[in-house]
Amino acid sequence: MADQNGINERQRELFIRKSTRVAASYLKRAKELSELPDAAKPFFDVLENTYVKLADIQKTEDRKSIGTLCVMVPAELVYAAGAMPVRLCSGSYTAYSIGDDYIPRDACPLVKAVMGFGKIKALPAFDNCSLLVAPVTCDCKKKLAGTIDSVKDTIPLHIPPLKKDDADTEIFLKELYRLIPLLENVTGKQVTAKSLAEGINMVGNAQYEMSEFLKYRRHDLSLMSGTQVMAVMNAYSYMPVNLWAEQMHRLNEELKLRLSQGRFVSRKNQPRILVTGSPIAFPNIKVPLLIEEMGGVLAADETCMGERGLYDPVSVIDASFDGMMRSLASRYTKPCTCPVFVDNSQRIYRIKQMIKEHKIQGVIYHVLRGCLVYDYEYQLMEEAMGKMDIPIIRVESDYNEEDVEQLRIRIEAFIELIKMHTSA
Numbered sequence: 001m002a003d004q005n006g007i008n009e010r011q012r013e014l015f016i017r018k019s020t021r022v023a024a025s026y027l028k029r030a031k032e033l034s035e036l037p038d039a040a041k042p043f044f045d046v047l048e049n050t051y052v053k054l055a056d057i058q059k060t061e062d063r064k065s066i067g068t069l070c071v072m073v074p075a076e077l078v079y080a081a082g083a084m085p086v087r088l089c090s091g092s093y094t095a096y097s098i099g100d101d102y103i104p105r106d107a108c109p110l111v112k113a114v115m116g117f118g119k120i121k122a123l124p125a126f127d128n129c130s131l132l133v134a135p136v137t138c139d140c141k142k143k144l145a146g147t148i149d150s151v152k153d154t155i156p157l158h159i160p161p162l163k164k165d166d167a168d169t170e171i172f173l174k175e176l177y178r179l180i181p182l183l184e185n186v187t188g189k190q191v192t193a194k195s196l197a198e199g200i201n202m203v204g205n206a207q208y209e210m211s212e213f214l215k216y217r218r219h220d221l222s223l224m225s226g227t228q229v230m231a232v233m234n235a236y237s238y239m240p241v242n243l244w245a246e247q248m249h250r251l252n253e254e255l256k257l258r259l260s261q262g263r264f265v266s267r268k269n270q271p272r273i274l275v276t277g278s279p280i281a282f283p284n285i286k287v288p289l290l291i292e293e294m295g296g297v298l299a300a301d302e303t304c305m306g307e308r309g310l311y312d313p314v315s316v317i318d319a320s321f322d323g324m325m326r327s328l329a330s331r332y333t334k335p336c337t338c339p340v341f342v343d344n345s346q347r348i349y350r351i352k353q354m355i356k357e358h359k360i361q362g363v364i365y366h367v368l369r370g371c372l373v374y375d376y377e378y379q380l381m382e383e384a385m386g387k388m389d390i391p392i393i394r395v396e397s398d399y400n401e402e403d404v405e406q407l408r409i410r411i412e413a414f415i416e417l418i419k420m421h422t423s424a
């Protein structure tokens with residue numbers, strides 16, 4: 001018999017069989033790229049638990065889950081309210097095909113996958129969230145916030161279209177103040193100056209470990225594969241921040257040892273590639289995998305499921321409650337390089353900086369079909385890369401496996417082009 005979403009048991013069984021098989025196969029391919037550091041295995045286990053074993057999030061404390069639909073929801077505030085944020089931007093091909101029935105054809109696959117999970121009720125990480133917080137960033141997220149409310153209580157969070165002036169930050173600050181009682185209602189706990197400072201410290205520790213990790217990632221020869229790095233970053237969405245930071249510390253120690261022993265996973269002449277563009281959310285890691293399976297080194301990523309989420313720490317100048325709230329509002333808008341903002345020259349600046357830091361030789365610009373905000377910025381990026389004499393390619397993809405062969409051919413040709421370009 002069909003449930004209130006029109007989905008019957010047979011459909012759910014088929015969904016589970018297919019989605020767990022796809023997730024398991026992508027994890028296997030990522031592990032096989034090169035010897036996975038022992039300390040990276042728990043991050044893979046988290047992705048496996050979430051997407052293959054379909055287990056709920058493992059928590060260290062009794063905290064309710066709050067689903068977040070963008071990197072612009074301050075994790076610090078959710079922790080301060082006694083809950084745990086779970087980032088639900090999904091890359092599931094199977095959930096996308098369910099969501100496709102509810103969301104217009106030309107919308108991006110990411111929102112379709114989120115909607116698919118909302119309808120199918122087969123992902124405990126989603127189903128056990130008490131609330132969703134959906135920043136209204138692009139049109140797809142705006143309409144998703146309105147429609148997903150039918151399956152899960154959703155708080156739309158207004159994001160100012162501009163971020164340069166203090167007046168813009170004030171808009172977001174008001175939104176964060178509006179969010180506080182809504183979170184408190186779910187947890188029954190109050191957000192206090194003490195809990196907010198604790199939340200900022202918890203996330204700050206993770207950011208510190210991330211900054212240490214980036215030092216290893218910038219090494220000329222890679223200490224672990226870039227696709228595995230993206231899996232580690234994706235696991236952050238489904239782990240308590242303190243556990244992620246502790247495990248990251250272990251990973252940093254292991255990479256330090258690998259460095260001292262000269263144990264690298266790349267060779268000198270392999271093209272170093274940066275991937276940027278629309279989110280690369282697990283299990284949709286086909287582009288990173290193809291880059292590395294075709295002989296490139298995924299040396300850096302500028303995506304919101306990767307480095308971007310943990311790159312900028314919250315800087316608290318005034319330790320009063322309002323001072324900390326202002327620091328959060330500023331941190332989650334001003335340095336954000338997502339192209340949903342009107343003026344985003346910062347993004348080009350950041351990518352140029354990353355090209356130098358990571359000695360990048362080519363850029364792959366990933367556009368999810370229907371993701372206009374990223375597509376809009378491709379031209380600017382192409383001009384900027386032209387001036388730096390860095391080859392760039394735009395690859396458009398969807399959440400299915402039908403375009404894999406075409407992507408493989410294009411990525412392989414791009415890698416050959418970089419080789420010729422660097423040897424010329």
Ligand code: SF4
Pocket residue numbers: 069070071072089137138278279304305338339340
């Ligand atoms: S791409 Fe931008 S709007 Fe979309 S989830 Fe990432 S940061 Fe948020």
Ligand code: SF4
Pocket residue numbers: 108109110111138139140141278279368370371372373374
């Ligand atoms: S920014 Fe792009 S990928 Fe993210 S929700 Fe909007 S259209 Fe989809």
